Amino acid sequence: MKNEFGKVGVLFGGHSAEREVSLMSGKGVLAALQAKGIDAHAFDPAERRLAELAAEKFDRVFIALHGIYGEDGSLQGALEQLGIPYTGPGVMASSIAMDKIMTKRICLSNGVPTPAFVSLDVATTTPERLQEVATEFGYPLMLKAPHEGSTIGIARVESAEALQEGFALCARYDDVILAEQFIKGRELTVPVIGRGREARALPIVEIRAPQGNYDYEHKYFSDDTEYLCPAPLDETLTRQIQALAVNAFNAIGCTGWARVDFMLRASDNAPFLLEINTSPGMTSHSLVPMSARQAGTGYEDLCVEILRLATLGLKKNVKGD
Numbered sequence: 001m002k003n004e005f006g007k008v009g010v011l012f013g014g015h016s017a018e019r020e021v022s023l024m025s026g027k028g029v030l031a032a033l034q035a036k037g038i039d040a041h042a043f044d045p046a047e048r049r050l051a052e053l054a055a056e057k058f059d060r061v062f063i064a065l066h067g068i069y070g071e072d073g074s075l076q077g078a079l080e081q082l083g084i085p086y087t088g089p090g091v092m093a094s095s096i097a098m099d100k101i102m103t104k105r106i107c108l109s110n111g112v113p114t115p116a117f118v119s120l121d122v123a124t125t126t127p128e129r130l131q132e133v134a135t136e137f138g139y140p141l142m143l144k145a146p147h148e149g150s151t152i153g154i155a156r157v158e159s160a161e162a163l164q165e166g167f168a169l170c171a172r173y174d175d176v177i178l179a180e181q182f183i184k185g186r187e188l189t190v191p192v193i194g195r196g197r198e199a200r201a202l203p204i205v206e207i208r209a210p211q212g213n214y215d216y217e218h219k220y221f222s223d224d225t226e227y228l229c230p231a232p233l234d235e236t237l238t239r240q241i242q243a244l245a246v247n248a249f250n251a252i253g254c255t256g257w258a259r260v261d262f263m264l265r266a267s268d269n270a271p272f273l274l275e276i277n278t279s280p281g282m283t284s285h286s287l288v289p290m291s292a293r294q295a296g297t298g299y300e301d302l303c304v305e306i307l308r309l310a311t312l313g314l315k316k317n318v319k320g321d
Contacts, residue, residue, distance in 0.1 A: 005038050005039070005059060005060060005307060005308075006039070006058075006059025006060065007039050007041070007056070007057065007058050007059050008033060008038055008039060008040040008041070008058060008059065008060055008061065008062060008307065009040075009041055009042075009043045009053065009056060009058040009060075009061040009062070009084075010026050010029050010030040010033065010040055010041065010042055010043065010061070010062045010064055011026070011043050011044075011045060011061055011062065011063050011064060011065050011070070011075070012025060012026020012027070012029070012030075012042070012043075012044060012064040012065060013026065013044035013045065013046050013047065013065070014044070014045050014046050014065040014066075014067070014069055014070045015045070015046050015068070015069045016065070016066060016067030016068045016069055016070060016071075017067055017068075017148060017152050017153075017173070018066035018067040018148075018152065019046065019067075021066055021281055021283065022064060022065050022066045022067075022070070024281075024283040024284075025064040025066070025281050025282040025283050025286070026042065026064035026065075026282075027042075028282050028283060028284070028299070029062055029064045029282050029303050030042055032299055032300040032302075032303040032304075033062065033300075033303055033304070033307065035300055036300050036301075036303075036304055038304070038307070040062075041056070041058075043056065043058075043061070045065070045069065045070070045075070050078055050082075053078075053082065053084075054082050058084055059084075059085075060084065060085040060086065060087075060307065060310040061079065061084055061085070061086045061087070061310070062086075062087045062303070062306065062307050062310070063075065063076075063086055063087050063088050063279055064279065064282060065279060066279055066281065067148065067152075068098070068147065068148075070279065071094060071097075071098055071277075071278055071279040072094060072095055072098035072147070073090075073091045073092065073093075073094040073095030073098065076088075076089075076090055076091045076094050077091045079312075080312060080313065083312065084312075085310040085311050085312045086310055086311075086312070087256050087257070087306050087307060087309060087310045088255075088256045088257060088258070088278050088279050088306075089252075089253065089254040089255055089256060089258060089278045090253070090255065090313075092252075092253050093252050093253040093254045093255070093278060094278050094279075096252045096253070097252055097254070097258070097275070097276040097277070097278045098147055098278070099146055099147060100144060100146040100147075100178050100274075100275050101117070101119050101146045101176070101178055103248075103252060103273075103275060103276055104117060104273070106251055106252050107247075107248045107251055107252070107273050107276075109251075110247060110248070110251035111247065112244050112247055112248045112251065112273050113270070113271065113272050113273065114272055114273045114274070115142075115180045115181040115182070115183050115263070115272050115274070116137060116180070116181040117178055117179060117180045117181065118133055118178075118179050119146075119176055119177075119178060119179075120133070120167075120176065120177045120178075120179055121175070121176055122171045122174070122175050122176065122177060123175070125167075125177070127164060130163055130164070130167055130179075131160065131163065133179045134157070134160065134163055134179075137179065137180075137181040137182070138181075138182075139157065139158055139159060139160075139182075140156050140157060140158050140182045141156075141157045141163075141166075141179065141180075141181070141182055142154070142155075142156055142157075142178075142179070142180040142181070142182050143155045143157060143166045143167055143169075143170045143177055143178070143179055143180075144170060144177070144178040144180060145170045145171075145172075145173035145174035145177065145178075146174060146176060146177070146178040147173075147174050148173050148174065152173060153169070153170050153172065153173035153174060154170070155167075155169050155170055156182070183263040183265050183272050184265065184266050184267075185263050185264045185265040185266040185267075186206055186208075186231075186263070186264040186266070187206065187207040187208075187209075187261075187262075187263060187264075188204050188205065188206055188207070188231055188241065188261070188262045188263070188264055188271070189204070189205050189207065189259055189260065189261045189262070189287050189291075190202070190204050190205075190241060190242055190245035190259070190260045190261075190262065190291075191257065191258075191259050191260075191280070191287065191288040191291045191292065192245050192246055192249040192254070192257065192258050192259070192260060193256075193257045193305065193306070193309070194255075194256075194257075194309070195255040195256065195309070196250065196255070199246050199249055199250060199254075199255075200246070201242035201243075201245045201246050202288070202291040202292055202294070202295050203229055203230040203231075203291045203294040203295055204229070204230055204231040204233065204238060204241060204242065204291075205227055205228070205229045205230075205231060205287045205290055205291050206227070206228040206229070206231035206232065206233075207225065207226075207227060207287075208225065208226040208227075208228065209224070209225045209226075210224050210225070225285075227287070227290060229290050229291055229293075229294045230294055233264075237269060240271065241262060241264070241271050244260075244262070244271060244273065245260040245262075248260050248273055248276055249276065252276065254276070254278060255309070255311070256306065256309040256310070256311075257280070257288070257306050257309065258276055258277060258278045258280065259276070259277040259280040259287060259288055260273065260275075260276050260277075261273070261274040261275050261276075261277070262274060282299075282303070288302070289302055
């Protein structure tokens with residue numbers, strides 16, 4: 001297996017607000033690849049320059065970075081220039097998925113429903129405009145920094161009194177705020193692996209956090225969150241949601257792997273896409289490894305499968321290839 005992959009770099013850490021999680025993901029991936037006999041080495045872009053990445057002469061890299069400078073297409077573009085195959089979606093799909101607003105627009109145009117939303121410019125949005133949006137969507141209302149992940153820069157606003165505070169919290173992370181209708185129901189996530197027509201959805205995971213608050217702490221550190229895999233859904237609904245996940249994956253041009261998050265409305269079991277994660281977590285609490293285990297693939301084998309899908313160039317951006 002060592003000869004199949006050559007010298008492999010595992011990129012983790014980085015500069016984003018999700019550095020702490022990335023360190024956990026990357027250490028897990030590095031240990032898994034090394035346990036399989038792969039010549040894998042750690043590389044933290046926050047501590048080493050891209051010139052050093054080129055000097056390492058990696059034959060391919062596993063991207064375990066989360067957030068900006070790792071998941072947004074910028075690193076993917078650098079790797080394209082260096083000619084180093086990498087895991088996960090390419091430049092275009094990574095850039096689109098990092099923008100929740102653009103993701104929603106593209107997925108809507110491809111038949112994947114999302115909660116109603118508007119984009120609000122931090123510099124020009126007045127309190128009156130913000131109140132108009134809240135009146136239109138009702139409470140609770142979701143406010144999100146559209147270029148962050150791991151529940152960073154998200155506020156669930158329960159009342160008019162908390163509206164400005166929630167907006168200010170999100171504005172710390174972005175110049176544009178996504179205001180989104182709150183969907184009351186069940187939180188689901190669907191890992192997708194492959195490319196084009198060969199892309200396949202893994203078992204659905206249902207997330208049940210205390211008081212429905214799946215925040216940063218409950219996502220990565222708490223043992224209070226309950227995960228059900230496979231999610232207790234009937235077969236028809238399961239297939240519908242998995243098909244929507246693959247549709248969304250292909251709509252923005254993903255390849256390799258990603259995780260597609262949904263809300264399932266309690267009133268009628270209608271699914272709504274929330275976002276697509278193109279470099280999902282690979283920690284002990286992470287959902288892709290959990291889903292893969294349910295499908296019969298252990299953590300180490302999952303890491304190898306993802307690494308095997310590493311590639312370069314236009315292949316990453318061809319829908320339905």
